[in-house]
Amino acid sequence: xxxxxxxxxxxxxxxxxxxxxxxxxxxxxxxxxxxxxxxxxxxxxxxxxxxxxxxxxxxxxxxxxxxxxxxxxxxxxxxxxxxxxxxxxxxxxxxxxxxxxxxxxxxxxxxxxxxxxxxxxxxxxxxxxxxxxxxxxxxxxxxxxxxxxxxxxxxxxxxxxxxxxxxxxxxxxxxxxxxxxxxxxxxxxxxxxxxxxxxxxxxxxxxxxxxxxxxxxxxxxxxxxxxxxxxxxxxxxxxxxxxxxxxxxxxxxxxxxxxxxxxxxxxxxxxxxxxxxxxxxxxxxxxxxxxxxxxxxxxxxxxxxxxxxxxxxxxxxxxxxxxxxxxxxxxxxxxxxxxxxxxxxxxxxxxxxxxxxxxxxxxxxxxxxxxxxxxxxxxxxxxxxxxxxxxxxxxxxxxxxxxxxxxxxxxxxxxxxxxxxxxxxxxxxxxxxxxxxxxxxxxxxxxxxxxxxxxxxxxxxxxxxxxxxxxxxxxxxxxxxxxxxxxxxxxxxxx
Amino acid sequence: xxxxxxxxxxxxxxxxxxxxxxxxxxxxxxxxxxxxxxxxxxxxxxxxxxxxxxxxxxxxxxxxxxxxxxxxxxxxxxxxxxxxxxxxxxxxxxxxxxxxxxxxxxxxxxxxxxxxxxxxxxxxxxxxxxxxxxxxxxxxxxxxxxxxxxxxxxxxxxxxxxxxxxxxxxxxxxxxxxxxxxxxxxxxxxxxxxxxxxxxxxxxxxxxxxxxxxxxxxxxxxxxxxxxxxxxxxxxxxxxxxxxxxxxxxxxxxxxxxxxxxxxxxxxxxxxxxxxxxxxxxxxxxxxxxxxxxxxxxxxxxxxxxxxxxxxxxxxxxxxxxxxxxxxx
Numbered sequence: 001x002x003x004x005x006x007x008x009x010x011x012x013x014x015x016x017x018x019x020x021x022x023x024x025x026x027x028x029x030x031x032x033x034x035x036x037x038x039x040x041x042x043x044x045x046x047x048x049x050x051x052x053x054x055x056x057x058x059x060x061x062x063x064x065x066x067x068x069x070x071x072x073x074x075x076x077x078x079x080x081x082x083x084x085x086x087x088x089x090x091x092x093x094x095x096x097x098x099x100x101x102x103x104x105x106x107x108x109x110x111x112x113x114x115x116x117x118x119x120x121x122x123x124x125x126x127x128x129x130x131x132x133x134x135x136x137x138x139x140x141x142x143x144x145x146x147x148x149x150x151x152x153x154x155x156x157x158x159x160x161x162x163x164x165x166x167x168x169x170x171x172x173x174x175x176x177x178x179x180x181x182x183x184x185x186x187x188x189x190x191x192x193x194x195x196x197x198x199x200x201x202x203x204x205x206x207x208x209x210x211x212x213x214x215x216x217x218x219x220x221x222x223x224x225x226x227x228x229x230x231x232x233x234x235x236x237x238x239x240x241x242x243x244x245x246x247x248x249x250x251x252x253x254x255x256x257x258x259x260x261x262x263x264x265x266x267x268x269x270x271x272x273x274x275x276x277x278x279x280x281x282x283x284x285x286x287x288x289x290x291x292x293x294x295x296x297x298x299x300x301x302x303x304x305x306x307x308x309x310x311x312x313x314x315x316x317x318x319x320x321x322x323x324x325x326x327x328x329x330x331x332x333x334x335x336x337x338x339x340x341x342x343x344x345x346x347x348x349x350x351x352x353x354x355x356x357x358x359x360x361x362x363x364x365x366x367x368x369x370x371x372x373x374x375x376x377x378x379x380x381x382x383x384x385x386x387x388x389x390x391x392x393x394x395x396x397x398x399x400x401x402x403x404x405x406x407x408x409x410x411x412x413x414x415x416x417x418x419x420x421x422x423x424x425x426x427x428x429x430x431x432x433x434x435x436x437x438x439x440x441x442x443x444x445x446x447x448x449x450x451x452x453x454x455x456x457x458x459x460x461x462x463x464x465x466x467x468x469x470x471x472x473x474x475x476x477x478x479x480x481x482x483x484x485x486x487x488x489x490x491x492x493x494x495x
Numbered sequence: 496x497x498x499x500x501x502x503x504x505x506x507x508x509x510x511x512x513x514x515x516x517x518x519x520x521x522x523x524x525x526x527x528x529x530x531x532x533x534x535x536x537x538x539x540x541x542x543x544x545x546x547x548x549x550x551x552x553x554x555x556x557x558x559x560x561x562x563x564x565x566x567x568x569x570x571x572x573x574x575x576x577x578x579x580x581x582x583x584x585x586x587x588x589x590x591x592x593x594x595x596x597x598x599x600x601x602x603x604x605x606x607x608x609x610x611x612x613x614x615x616x617x618x619x620x621x622x623x624x625x626x627x628x629x630x631x632x633x634x635x636x637x638x639x640x641x642x643x644x645x646x647x648x649x650x651x652x653x654x655x656x657x658x659x660x661x662x663x664x665x666x667x668x669x670x671x672x673x674x675x676x677x678x679x680x681x682x683x684x685x686x687x688x689x690x691x692x693x694x695x696x697x698x699x700x701x702x703x704x705x706x707x708x709x710x711x712x713x714x715x716x717x718x719x720x721x722x723x724x725x726x727x728x729x730x731x732x733x734x735x736x737x738x739x740x741x742x743x744x745x746x747x748x749x750x751x752x753x754x755x756x757x758x759x760x761x762x763x764x765x766x767x768x769x770x771x772x773x774x775x776x777x778x779x780x781x782x783x784x785x786x787x788x789x790x791x792x793x794x795x796x797x798x799x800x801x802x803x804x805x806x807x808x809x810x811x812x813x814x815x816x817x818x819x820x821x822x823x824x
Contacts, residue, residue: 069698070696070697070698071698074698086693086696086697087693088685088686088689088690088693088694088756089689090685090688090689090756090757091682091685091686091689095682099682099683099686099697099699100697100698100699102679102682104679109678109679109680110673110677110678111677111678111679111682113677
């Protein structure tokens with residue numbers, strides 16, 4: 001039904017896509033995988049009419065298709081569901097659905113609200129979202145908003161839906177719900193392109209898989225031809241022997257960070273644990289289990305009614321991020337675009353953000369020192385060599401952006417490092433490099449707390465794992481007892 | 496429980512304008528018995544009409560996270576043109592149409608500079624503010640013009656027993672309210688204010704929508720200017736001065752956010768305009784020291800902006816606290 005024929009595209013002379021060809025049948029789900037920067041987004045932007053290909057054609061039902069903008073794609077009944085959802089929180093579900101095609105009353109420019117509500121309710125029933133159509137989107141959870149996006153696709157009677165990393169902000173249950181819905185859509189003959197870094201999901205729900213590497217199609221075929229190992233190999237172009245680099249150092253028995261009876265109504269309940277120097281402690285839990293909120297409390301971003309936080313045995317009296325930074329605690333937030341980076345600022349400026357006061361003398365910045373230390377840290381975090389220090393952070397790929405955030409905190413020489421989803425949305429190669437960095441940190445005696453939704457990741461890199469559910473610690477597992485099922489069970493709060 | 500608290504606070508903040516209005520009315524009612532007479536309340540309505548109409552137009556612009564500082568200046572240019580035309584013996588309706596035309600032209604000029612040239616609304620409308628005031632001073636040669644008696648009669652005209660300013664105000668209000676809540680254009684204005692880039696990606700013609708709101712704002716400024724002219728009966732070099740700030744204050748006081756995407760003309764902006772006028776009227780009745788007025792006005796503007804930023808903070812906090820007891824089977 002839809003076909004890419006020899007698509008090539010370059011930006012400023014740098015080829016991003018070269019000669020990519022594959023096709024999608026009605027009612028099939030195609031998984032599109034590849035490292036960040038492999039060309040997936042560019043390919044989708046060409047489909048959406050945001051970019052025009054330098055060579056090659058798009059074919060829709062055997063006819064050449066040349067979209068010039070989002071409206072052309074909508075006319076061709078192709079719907080895009082981006083990682084950052086395109087919903088308006090201040091409008092109702094129904095208004096979001098019909099924003100560009102409100103049903104009108106007669107010939108007047110008045111919205112026929114009755115018809116709008118009725119049609120919205122019918123569409124919502126199809127995705128099994130039990131919400132009044134007049135509900136404001138800002139009152140919905142991430143998973144519910146995703147369903148509204150899919151409803152939007154149904155409202156234009158989409159024949160092809162592109163889902164870009166749809167599960168990153170969903171709970172396990174919402175993810176299951178999404179997959180069940182995708183199966184129903186497939187039954188109705190709707191084609192889906194599913195882009196994800198979660199290879200397990202891709203292997204589970206896709207009929208065919210297409211692998212891109214450096215803008216070239218390196219493999220394409222039915223799901224049965226692939227395994228996770230093969231996909232990883234194809235994506236990076238070399239077999240990563242050890243996804244998780246081995247660690248030789250052991251934790252000391254020297255507490256670096258202690259949480260004592262932390263409680264805050266509706267957020268966390270009686271959380272106590274100790275993080276040792278040189279230890280990697282994992283914090284597992286589903287989305288909405290209170291992991292991030294706990295991290296924010298530990299770092300002093302959010303208030304906490306009861307309990308105390310100790311760093312190197314000293315109680316943090318004034319609870320603030322400034323105080324935490326003074327005690328050399330670092331916090332990498334889960335939302336790097338809006339909280340971790342100043343995306344418009346240069347790499348150097350981002351790196352120097354936390355340590356700026358120490359790089360100044362009598363109010364004047366020591367630029368020599370600034371450039372020397374930021375250049376050194378770029379090497380240390382293995383930032384892409386072609387990146388220039390003056391380049392804005394937004395021009396980097398996700399993995400390299402995350403390295404900049406890490407580098408920013410490393411400059412402050414932390415003794416405790418809290419990492420919230422350090423590898424979310426970044427490619428396999430960069431993930432492995434971040435694990436290596438964590439190993440180097442603990443070897444130097446830094447205590448690391450890692451929050452992650454990927455249990456395999458925690459099992460791969462941690463010395464100990466705490467499992468959180470509904471704001472409480474449910475289980476504590478030491479390395480010899482690591483067991484995926486046990487952790488998941490505790491996270492799901494099952495006995 | 497902790498999420499219920501900011502939600503309650505938000506409900507309180509959203510209704511703060513109405514509560515504040517009720518308190519002000521009650522306070523003046525107690526202090527000055529003549530405040531609550533029918534005649535005085537009608538006076539407040541008549542005096543608030545001009546501000547309210549300008550503020551309704553301003554609400555459209557603020558909803559898109561924009562701002563229009565040029566409304567006072569465009570009123571002055573329009574008034575100068577009206578003055579010249581009427582004194583030259585042109586018919587009154589033609590002069591009024593010209594004034595509305597001037598307002599529309601200002602709106603269109605602002606919109607073109609913002610959408611086509613891509614300059615920030617604040618800077619564009621600051622420029623057109625100075626341009627407008629200069630132009631009008633040149634047209635009037637900085638001399639005051641007294642308008643003929645026919646113009647003042649316009650101000651005291653009644654339609655079915657309702658003073659013309661109030662009738663015009665109510666008509667604009669109803670039209671604006673229906674436009675914002677019941678038309679595709681109105682709902683798209685809210686979408687543009689929430690996220691301009693997302694609105695563009697969703698396939699909305701954002702230029703057309705922005706053009707629409709600045710045009711509406713310009714026309715509303717002209718209508719408000721006509722009422723002011725009819726009430727004052729003269730075009731002075733200070734005509735329309737600081738009107739942009741009263742309009743913004745009324746809209747923001749009524750709960751319209753300077754950050755875009757949030758606000759209503761009814762009750763919002765209307766309450767804001769009536770509140771400002773009631774305070775002024777009450778101070779006059781109480782025989783307050785005239786030097787006190789600017790202080791009270793500044794306190795009102797401060798309260799309005801404080802309200803807006805507090806609400807934004809609470810909204811951010813609600814957005815952040817996403818902890819919900821879920822996955823409980």
